[in-house]
Amino acid sequence: MSSTLNKETEQNLFFHNYARLPLAISHGSGVWLYDQDGNRYLDMIAGIGVNALGYGDERLIDAICEQSKNIIHASNLFLLEPQFRLASRLLDISGLSKVFFSNSGTEAVEAAIKLSRKWASTTGSPDKKEVLSLSNCFHGRTYGAMSLTAKAKYLEGFDPLLPGTGSIEFNNVADLDNKVSDNTAAVFVEFIQGEGGIHRVSEPFVERLKELQKKHDFLIVADEIQAGCGRTGRFFSYQHFDITPDLVCAAKPLGGGLPLGAVIGSARVEDVFSAGNHGTTFGGNPVACAAGHALIEALYSDRIMENVEATGAWMKSALEELAERHKQILEIRQYGLMIGITVHREAAYYVQEALKRNVLVNATSQDVIRMLPPLTLSTEEASQCIDCLDEIFSNEQ
Ligand SMILES: *Cc1c(COP(=O)(O)O)cnc(C)c1O
Numbered sequence: 001m002s003s004t005l006n007k008e009t010e011q012n013l014f015f016h017n018y019a020r021l022p023l024a025i026s027h028g029s030g031v032w033l034y035d036q037d038g039n040r041y042l043d044m045i046a047g048i049g050v051n052a053l054g055y056g057d058e059r060l061i062d063a064i065c066e067q068s069k070n071i072i073h074a075s076n077l078f079l080l081e082p083q084f085r086l087a088s089r090l091l092d093i094s095g096l097s098k099v100f101f102s103n104s105g106t107e108a109v110e111a112a113i114k115l116s117r118k119w120a121s122t123t124g125s126p127d128k129k130e131v132l133s134l135s136n137c138f139h140g141r142t143y144g145a146m147s148l149t150a151k152a153k154y155l156e157g158f159d160p161l162l163p164g165t166g167s168i169e170f171n172n173v174a175d176l177d178n179k180v181s182d183n184t185a186a187v188f189v190e191f192i193q194g195e196g197g198i199h200r201v202s203e204p205f206v207e208r209l210k211e212l213q214k215k216h217d218f219l220i221v222a223d224e225i226q227a228g229c230g231r232t233g234r235f236f237s238y239q240h241f242d243i244t245p246d247l248v249c250a251a252k253p254l255g256g257g258l259p260l261g262a263v264i265g266s267a268r269v270e271d272v273f274s275a276g277n278h279g280t281t282f283g284g285n286p287v288a289c290a291a292g293h294a295l296i297e298a299l300y301s302d303r304i305m306e307n308v309e310a311t312g313a314w315m316k317s318a319l320e321e322l323a324e325r326h327k328q329i330l331e332i333r334q335y336g337l338m339i340g341i342t343v344h345r346e347a348a349y350y351v352q353e354a355l356k357r358n359v360l361v362n363a364t365s366q367d368v369i370r371m372l373p374p375l376t377l378s379t380e381e382a383s384q385c386i387d388c389l390d391e392i393f394s395n396e397q
Contacts, residue, residue: 005036021355028055031374031381033360042359042384044371049194049226049338052253053298054374060256063294067287075281082289089296090264093235094248097267101260101284105225105251106140108261109188111278112221112247113144113162115265116186119219119272125182128218129164132179133188136170136365138195139223148188151196171202180212186219186247191237194226194372197365198333198340206241219246219269225261229253230299230375232336233309240335256291260284304375308336314379315339315371318386326393330367339371340364350392359388 005024024036031054033043046054053060067082074080087099100115102108113131120128133139133148140146146154147162155161168187169175180187187209193199213220222245227237229250238245246268251261261283265272299305316334319341323329331342343350347363347370354361364370371385 021351021360023355030054030056031377040358041355042381042388044359044361044373044385046372046374047257048252048362049231049372050252051257052229052231052295052304052375053256054376057294057298059294059298060291063256063290064258064287067290070286072287073282073285076279076284080284080286080289082286082293083284086289086293086296089293090250090262093296094264095244096248096264097270098265100263100265100273100278101289102251102262102280103259103282103285103288104140104261105249106142106145106261107280107283108225108249108251108263109139109145109148109223110142111263112188112249113148113186114278115247115263115269115272116219116221118277119269120185122272123217127183128185130166130181130183131162131164131186131188132166132168132184134170134190134193134201135167136196136199137188137190137193137223138226139188139190140225170196170199171205173205173208176205176208176212180216180218182216184216184218186221188221188223189238189245190223190227191241192227192232192335192338194338194370195364197342197368198335198338198370200333200335201241203241206243210243221245221247221249223249225249225251226372227335227338229295230305230308230336231338231372233305233312234336235299235305237335253295254292255285255288256295258285258288258291260288260292299375302376305336307377308375311377311379311382312336312339315382315386318383319389322386322390322393326390328393328396337371337373337375337377341369341371343367343369350389353392353396354388357388357391359385361385 007022026034026036033041100111135150139148144162147165150167168179191201222238224236246266248264254260319332328344333340350369351363362370
């Protein structure tokens with residue numbers, strides 16, 4: 001069978017669950033991706049928000065090479081120094097108490113669901129089982145995480161879902177009041193929703209959630225898989241609010257491009273799991289943890305979160321200027337380098353037009369152009385993206 005990298009061969013080889021761009025990637029450098037023909041693309045997607053340092057960061061590569069020479073995999077039967085190093089760093093940053101490492105975002109969410117129910121089982125309320133999430137959220141593709149993802153197109157045909165899950169309307173305080181009760185074990189929140197189109201939870205909603213937590217005693221779980229690791233200018237997006245969650249899920253950039261997720265928990269839940277309650281063969285892989293540690297070192301030593309704030313703010317004003325001239329832009333939402341642009345037609349049109357001009361953006365929520373560029377993006381590079389969008393909007397048919 002031929003292994004030519006084109007859409008036709010792709011359709012022959014793989015299940016049809018991805019809508020891949022017809023782009024055969026060869027390598028990357030900085031914020032640029034190269035295809036097999038040597039064409040260069042400005043990457044405003046960064047492996048779906050994973051490649052925080054862009055491509056080719058020497059510190060990341062060195063950490064991966066060095067750790068690979070020591071050991072690539074050992075399992076969680078042993079004490080592994082890279083896990084210790086990364087876990088300490090995550091606890092310092094969050095002020096929380098314990099870490100569990102997974103391989104992916106959805107597995108971090110699964111672990112958080114299990115932790116929530118196990119914690120609830122110790123409270124003496126036998127009906128405290130319910131796990132709630134917000135409308136328009138995204139928490140992952142495995143059954144638990146998918147059951148929390150209140151979006152019809154992700155669920156169709158896959159029922160029955162996990163029982164004891166439910167949805168609260170995003171930023172609707174009255175609905176929050178109605179849905180939360182003594183039977184609530186946990187509420188999962190993306191403080192800034194990613195797949196849902198870059199929407200920020202409101203302050204009044206968060207304040208009410210905290211009040212209700214005091215009344216009904218449940219866990220608040222922050223899903224920081226997309227908005228975390230510096231993406232919004234703080235390490236975690238919940239740090240823009242006056243709140244400390246009981247559980248925090250991280251993944252996407254956490255392993256510096258290698259598969260890694262984590263659940264970080266507060267003192268309240270630190271003794272919920274005992275040996276054998278939960279586990280994974282690969283989770284906390286030492287090479288991924290070494291890469292994750294190098295990523296975090298770089299984020300702080302290069303003051304990358306300051307760059308996120310500066311470049312993000314620059315992009316916002318440049319986009320606002322575009323919106324004055326191009327009525328196709330309906331709304332701009334920008335939190336650091338997490339950017340959503342609501343447009344007047346299917347965002348997929350703009351993805352294709354940008355691709356023709358060697359700029360990679362993607363579409364989410366039908367009518368939202370989403371950008372999650374490397375956190376190292378300069379304003380000079382960002383301006384190339386703005387120029388591209390300007391040209392597309394100007395020439396739109
Ligand atoms: C991507 C994502 C997930 C799922 O992570 P995977 O690594 O793809 O399993 C969960 N929650 C949020 C907010 C995400 O953006």
